[in-house]
Amino acid sequence: MTDFILLDGSIGQELVNRSGLTRDGLWSTKTMIEKPELIQQVHADYFQAGAAIATTNTYTLHRDRLARFNLEDQLGALNQAACKAAVTARDAYGSGLVAGSLGPTGGSYQPEIAPRTDVAATLFEEVARLQQDYVDFYLLETMASVDQARGALMGACAIGKPVWLSITVLDHDGTKLRSGEAVVDVLPLLSEFPVERLLVNCSTPESITKTVPLLIGASAPLGAYANGFTKIDKAFQKPGASVDLLEEREDLDANQYADFAEQWVAVGASVVGGCCCVGPEHIAELYRRFVVT
Secondary structure, three states: OOOOEEOOOOOHHHHHHHHOOOOOOOOHHHHHHHOOHHHHHHHHHHHHHOOOEEEOOOOOOOHHHHHOOOOHHHHHHHHHHHHHHHHHHHHHHOOOEEEEEEOOOOOOOOHHHOOOHHHHHHHHHHHHHHHOOOOOEEEEEEEOOHHHHHHHHHHHOOOOOOEEEEEOEEOOEEEEEOOOOEHHHHOOHHHHOOEEEEEEEOOOHHHHHHHHHHHOOOOOOEEEEOOOEOOOOHHHOOOOOOHHHOOEOOOOOHHHHHHHHHHHHHOOEEEEOOOOOOOHHHHHHHHHHHOOO
16 A cells, blocks of 8 residues: 555553563563563564564653653653664664653642643753654654644644644543543644644554544644553542552454554554554554555
8 A cells, every 4th residue: 555654552561461570660671671671572572573663662651650650760761762762673674753742740630730831841952862763753642632742743843843633532431631622623733733643542442443433634644543441540530559450451362453544544553553462463453555566
């Protein structure tokens, strides 16, 4: 397919599942500290499955998140280690790009606790600068409100590298961001900032199927990568919550996931991949359907 880009799948959740470590609020950062060799292997597996992108394991590597576990002083070292693992895997494979993941400050799915846009901009710029020598572009992931996305864009766009913006929507209503705002309310941001691509992620594939058509006509190419959770439990929406509170669904194998992706591509998505619980086997099926002709 012309101009189609295949992302990788879950990084953090895949590392957690492979590590066998006790799960806690550190999520995949714990894996990176205790079993760093797994990171490069996960990236390598996605490249072998057909992905063209290695997304760094830096989603939670913000100063405020690390401070909860007295690891704030390791912000630079952890970002650097994660970026180097992605670059090494890409170089070993021989092709592909490295996306610097910048997840939300505060916590996922909780825009109400996100810092003010000016404060957020400083936090995002700090992390973006730590990654700038390694990544080809920044991927702002799981932005749950317009203001949260604006703060992230203010920080990441200050570096001068390409920036992709990805939003997250309600699991039961793909027309709304998790803040309750209309999905289309993010579109003016594409005029304010040089957003290279607009995506939706870490939501159910059913909700994303409703979201993508609403964004047709945006000034940036569209993309989508869903998660494999049954829902986002309210108990998880607390700082430092463990991923044990999130239940993986059993009805989303590689073929079923690709069936959803076909709907996104049919209405205009040109970037597809996977988020939490969507692994290499899912990416391999997407490669077979959309890349192999």
